Amino acid sequence: AQKITQTQPGMFVQEKEAVTLDCTYDTSDQSYGLFWYKQPSSGEMIFLIYQGSYDEQNATEGRYSLNFQKARKSANLVISASQLGDSAMYFCAMREGGFTGGGNKLTFGTGTQLKVEL
Amino acid sequence: DAGVTQSPTHLIKTRGQQVTLRCSPISGHKSVSWYQQVLGQGPQFIFQYYEKEERGRGNFPDRFSARQFPNYSSELNVNALLLGDSALYLCASSFRQGAIDTQYFGPGTRLTVL
Numbered sequence: 001a002q003k004i005t006q007t008q009p010g011m012f013v014q015e016k017e018a019v020t021l022d023c024t025y026d027t028s029d030q031s032y033g034l035f036w037y038k039q040p041s042s043g044e045m046i047f048l049i050y051q052g053s054y055d056e057q058n059a060t061e062g063r064y065s066l067n068f069q070k071a072r073k074s075a076n077l078v079i080s081a082s083q084l085g086d087s088a089m090y091f092c093a094m095r096e097g098g099f100t101g102g103g104n105k106l107t108f109g110t111g112t113q114l115k116v117e118l
Numbered sequence: 119d120a121g122v123t124q125s126p127t128h129l130i131k132t133r134g135q136q137v138t139l140r141c142s143p144i145s146g147h148k149s150v151s152w153y154q155q156v157l158g159q160g161p162q163f164i165f166q167y168y169e170k171e172e173r174g175r176g177n178f179p180d181r182f183s184a185r186q187f188p189n190y191s192s193e194l195n196v197n198a199l200l201l202g203d204s205a206l207y208l209c210a211s212s213f214r215q216g217a218i219d220t221q222y223f224g225p226g227t228r229l230t231v232l
Contacts, residue, residue, distance in 0.1 A: 004160075033219070043226045045161070045208060105174050106151075
């Protein structure tokens with residue numbers, strides 16, 4: 001089974017509108033972390049936001065927020081007030097287990113290509 | 119502060135050759151991880167090094183090896199290159215703060231195997 005599932009290969013949004021990118025995950029661990037990264041066409045992965053499995057509140061970072069629904073195992077990224085520069089590939093990723101001995105392998109989804117239009 | 123740096127930016131090799139990719143972590147970061155990203159897919163974990171010791175290895179053949187130096191920089195070596203090794207190779211460094219261990223990625227090395 002896929003550990004990280006992103007079901008939207010591509011999304012379009014109008015400038016200044018909000019957009020939600022979906023991510024569901026599968027793990028049997030109680031302790032895990034969820035990350036969202038942005039990858040422009042240049043290739044560099046840019047960290048956006050983090051949500052820990054024990055965090056009771058949804059994470060927010062500027063225009064980015066993470067809609068964390070633990071029972072549904074979903075961690076959707078919400079981008080408010082979209083800008084042309086938000087056009088990029090977006091990846092959801094998970095680190096399973098606690099941070100023991102330095103282990104921090106990330107498992108990525110297949111990504112969602114977001115296009116912001118005027 | 120300088121981010122993660124990787125060299126070279128691009129590389130073209132032929133089948134059977136060997137390649138070495140280099141990564142310098144963010145200052146103060148002791149953990150370095152390597153990922154392979156084939157076109158159209160998400161990155162796949164190859165290795166993680168922490169304090170110069172291997173702490174994790176992904177499902178990659180023994181042709182792939184890595185090491186970390188005392189200054190926490192790292193090298194990824196790939197021997198006997200195959201066409202399927204063509205990919206973007208990403209290096210990430212991290213520093214644990216409490217329960218959070220965010221990985222910050224470099225710009226990547228784009229490897230083409232002909």
